[in-house]
Amino acid sequence: GESVGLHLPTLSVQEGDNSIINCAYSNSASDYFIWYKQESGKGPQFIIDIRSNMDKRQGQRVTVLLNKTVKHLSLQIAATQPGDSAVYFCAERERTALIFGKGTTLSVSS
């Protein structure tokens, strides 16, 4: 079975709203969890990561939360913009390679 997955395949928000994208994982041995953004026709791009011994990490307009008790990871995007429209993947690092979830498509309307 899949060890990393996202709860919802699609999410639609209005410009300026905050977006929350969720992910459930099953491999407790992963040392890092990472979020990627993929725009149409391109390869995924790194957004932010969080080490497994942390529960929160903030970047520019993004925050990642890790709840190891329920094996849940989320990406919060503040003041969502049309340029944030993309597919978002969570991934976990299993020693030497990244394992990706299925992705959530974020659509931002203005």
Place this chain on the structure above:
Amino acid sequence: NAGVTQTPKFQVLKTGQSMTLQCAQDMNHEYMSWYRQDPGMGLRLIHYSVGAGITDQGEVPNGYNVSRSTTEDFPLRLLSAAPSQTSVYFCATISGPSGTEAFFGQGTRLTVV
């Protein structure tokens, strides 16, 4: 710096044909991986390498071979193409054991008819 370069960008194969997808990187990264991306399936790991001469299987290795003779190159070979291998293929690199940021190529869109 070119980063991660994949060739070709598009390819159509007939069932049973073989071909090699090329991946080259100029970032001197130790780790390289191949993924396939299918609608609704996310990215699935095919094979990966932690350095020259070392390769290992990922989640979906059947029907694919890899080799890593140099740090820079990590080709993916389809031995006998099948329609189920129609997909978009991505090559990615990570700097090394402490890296979490993967750098991806632009992808190869492969269609097997």
